Amino acid sequence: MKFVSSRELRISPGGVWKKLSQEKDLVITSNGRPIGILTLADEDILEDVLATLRGSRAQRAVHSMRHAARDRGLNKLTDKEIQEVIKQGRQSSRKAAVGGHR
Numbered sequence: 001m002k003f004v005s006s007r008e009l010r011i012s013p014g015g016v017w018k019k020l021s022q023e024k025d026l027v028i029t030s031n032g033r034p035i036g037i038l039t040l041a042d043e044d045i046l047e048d049v050l051a052t053l054r055g056s057r058a059q060r061a062v063h064s065m066r067h068a069a070r071d072r073g074l075n076k077l078t079d080k081e082i083q084e085v086i087k088q089g090r091q092s093s094r095k096a097a098v099g100g101h102r
Contacts, residue, residue, distance in 0.1 A: 004038075006030045 002023045009016050020026050028036040041049040069075050
């Protein structure tokens, strides 16, 4: 993976576009730290690329939630305990919705 500074992108965008066409993906950095990714996409595949990125973010979020649950010991809840937590959450949401409409 090639890295391009935000400064280089600002000063020489044409050179960055050329690198992007060769590399397909570039990591954009600021002060030496990654801040974004440029991914080559044309009109024909733009929606597919965006869907793939969104799907990947969703998978990463689920992965993080699973690790957080494991770290807090929540992965040991029984199905009955899970259903009770869901029930309590729904009751709290209903109470908040009713309280907010007064």
